[in-house]
Amino acid sequence: MNGPLRWEELVLVPATPAQAKLTWTRTLCEWGKGLTLDQYHEREHVLANTDFARDNLQVYVLVPKDDPTTLDPLAHCDVYKRPCWQLLWSERRGDPDLPYCQLVEGDAYSVASVFCPPEYRGCGYGSVMIRQLYALLKQNRTTPSLSSLYSDIGPKFYGRSGWVMYPAEQINVPVSAQVIRPLSLQRIKRLTDPMAVPLIDQDCADLKRRLITMGFERSQRAVDPGYVKSNSVLIVPNRATYRWHWARAIYMGPILGATAPECVGASVPRSLAMPSAEVGPSFMLWFHDFAAKALIVLRTRLAQPSDLELLLQAATDEALAHQLERIELWSLEDPDTLGVVTSMVRLSKIPAYFHAKKIERTHSLPGLATFYSDTLADTTISEWLCNDRYAWV
Numbered sequence: 002m003n004g005p006l007r008w009e010e011l012v013l014v015p016a017t018p019a020q021a022k023l024t025w026t027r028t029l030c031e032w033g034k035g036l037t038l039d040q041y042h043e044r045e046h047v048l049a050n051t052d053f054a055r056d057n058l059q060v061y062v063l064v065p066k067d068d069p070t071t072l073d074p075l076a077h078c079d080v081y082k083r084p085c086w087q088l089l090w091s092e093r094r095g096d097p098d099l100p101y102c103q104l105v106e107g108d109a110y111s112v113a114s115v116f117c118p119p120e121y122r123g124c125g126y127g128s129v130m131i132r133q134l135y136a137l138l139k140q141n142r143t144t145p146s147l148s149s150l151y152s153d154i155g156p157k158f159y160g161r162s163g164w165v166m167y168p169a170e171q172i173n174v175p176v177s178a179q180v181i182r183p184l185s186l187q188r189i190k191r192l193t194d195p196m197a198v199p200l201i202d203q204d205c206a207d208l209k210r211r212l213i214t215m216g217f218e219r220s221q222r223a224v225d226p227g228y229v230k231s232n233s234v235l236i237v238p239n240r241a242t243y244r245w246h247w248a249r250a251i252y253m254g255p256i257l258g259a260t261a262p263e264c265v266g267a268s269v270p271r272s273l274a275m276p277s278a279e280v281g282p283s284f285m286l287w288f289h290d291f292a293a294k295a296l297i298v299l300r301t302r303l304a305q306p307s308d309l310e311l312l313l314q315a316a317t318d319e320a321l322a323h324q325l326e327r328i329e330l331w332s333l334e335d336p337d338t339l340g341v342v343t344s345m346v347r348l349s350k351i352p353a354y355f356h357a358k359k360i361e362r363t364h365s366l367p368g369l370a371t372f373y374s375d376t377l378a379d380t381t382i383s384e385w386l387c388n389d390r391y392a393w394v
């Protein structure tokens with residue numbers, strides 16, 4: 002190529018099958034550590050054929066306008082389409098003084114594997130791709146939609162192209178056999194994939210119901226003097242989302258000398274003494290990151306605060322069984338909010354004997370872009386509910 006191409010000469014297009022395959026070969030060096038090229042292709046093939054990705058993954062390539070099928074694209078990325086729920090403010094027809102807030106179902110576009118080959122870096126291609134992607138997502142939406150991503154390169158690169166960057170706190174819990182109390186373990190139920198499904202479905206139904214109520218409550222308060230309106234968004238924690246993470250662990254385990262994990266989480270069956278609330282039991286779902294030697298919590302749902310201790314003991318037990326060294330949590334909900342949380346991690350809720358530590362992540366910084374129209378939404382910042390690890394791609 003004769004010098005860097007100018008942005009007017011470039012276009013972001015859906016990849017051809019050959020271009021999509023090429024992106025796997027290229028990204029091995031970045032995201033395939035410990036894998037041969039064949040293994041990496043096989044893993045990506047497995048993941049691309051999960052329910053999460055099969056009909057919802059679009060690979061985009063940045064190419065010269067006059068050579069769109071080139072097998073030497075200048076940059077590329079993956080975009081997964083998935084459901085999201087949003088609480089959005091609208092003007093009441095004919096009465097702008099009485100806005101209302103309601104649940105709107107839309108699409109989330111999760112961006113991943115943003116990559117520019119080393120020989121093309123620093124020429125602006127990555128930035129051109131991300132700006133074109135933002136414009137494309139904004140223009141193609143059919144419903145109020147959003148885009149999420151997790152930056153490993155700080156907040157600036159995505160922050161200047163339309164994504165608002167969110168806090169990235171996490172709790173690390175060292176794995177130690179000393180915290181296990183056998184009597185506690187008897188009170189929890191270890192979950193396999195099929196056992197987790199009804200909990201996941203009930204969780205989604207609970208979350209949706211709670212959002213509808215929140216929208217109603219917010220609408221009523223809109224007339225209060227000084228009330229500040231905010232939108233809220235939530236990426237739906239459905240079965241497909243979890244299974245994509247579990248497929249990765251099942252593939253990676255045997256390759257890295259571990260057994261393929263079967264236990265995907267734990268739940269605390271409801272005790273008879275508990276009041277019959279409309280929400281389901283407490284549970285924690287996780288996946289095994291064998292390369293990082295960590296048990297990664299995807300989502301924790303607490304029906305009562307004391308269940309957290311039991312669930313962390315179960316997680317410790319599972320981590321020990323697979324020689325994992327720590328448990329990572331991105332978010333811990335406040336049971337008072339009935340299962341809808343912001344991206345807060347609450348160290349104070351974890352008993353001291355776990356020796357948990359809160360850290361500020363420098364990788365996987367959450368970013369969110371929202372694409373609205375015909376609502377008051379554009380004027381307000383969005384609150385990201387349940388900004389937990391399950392939403393990561």
Ligand SMILES: CC(C)(COP(=O)(O)OP(=O)(O)OC[C@H]1O[C@@H](n2cnc3c(N)ncnc32)[C@H](O)[C@@H]1OP(=O)(O)O)[C@@H](O)C(=O)NCCC(=O)NCCS
Nearest residue numbers: 115116117122123124125126127128151152153154155158
């Ligand atoms: C990130 C990446 C796509 C950027 O592509 P690029 O074509 O070099 O990007 P541009 O030339 O448009 O811009 C580069 C900007 O990103 C910044 N950047 C690139 N890599 C960075 C890193 N690891 N940490 C922080 N900033 C980084 C550069 O400092 C530069 O900022 P500036 O414009 O303010 O000087 C490319 O470096 C890459 O593929 N890296 C490896 C994979 C990766 O980390 N992807 C991101 C995953 S979230």
